[in-house]
Amino acid sequence: MSDIQFTIDGKECTAGKGQTIVDAARENGVYIPTLCNYQGMKPAGTCRMCTVKVGGRTMAACTTPAAPGMVVESNTPEIEDMRKAIVEMLFVEGNHMCPTCEKSGNCELQALGYRYTMMVPRFPYLWPVRDVDASSPKIYLDRNRCVQCLRCVRGIVTADGKHVFGLVKRGNKTIIDIDGELAAGLSEEQAKKAMDQCPVGAILRKEVGFTVPIGKRKYDTKPIGSSL
């Protein structure tokens, strides 16, 4: 039930009790960019792409519930530049190699790069040394492209509730790891789900590629956010 009234950039919006600003915005036809957020999955608030201002304070719209009378600023030059800076940071702190990526055209980070007309990032490239894990029969894990959104950790769980992906190490050494035994038991469907839920090309299915040709993929035809 939509019993909460609030505004986003002056537009009157409604939300259900407990509904996050991001979810309510979508239902009211307002696009707020996201990356770690995935519809239907508990939000983690890790990437800050959805940054908005509420009462002059910056907040993550994916973890903040809409409240009565809330005044949300989203599409302002200052906030859009913060979001562009986040996209640039994610590009410089990994090795994304878009032209050789199977996820090109279906990648949310790449699509956000286009949305924010990212040219030369304002931050220096870090060129981190990251390894890949090709030991699982159905999945290829390329940590070069991982943005640590935790969608795989939150979303890929075995029937008895065990997490196939997890975070290991600390600080800037933190990486995504995969449980070899559990990964070996993934069904075709789960392997596809893992690839689909990864917003970038860090999780790729083995032995399947280019089922949709470049030029016909999701963001090749429509820019991210344009469906709202």
Ligand code: SF4
């Ligand atoms: S592997 Fe993909 S889904 Fe998992 S944390 Fe990295 S970017 Fe996110």
Ligand code: FES
């Ligand atoms: S989408 Fe909200 S913090 Fe990542």
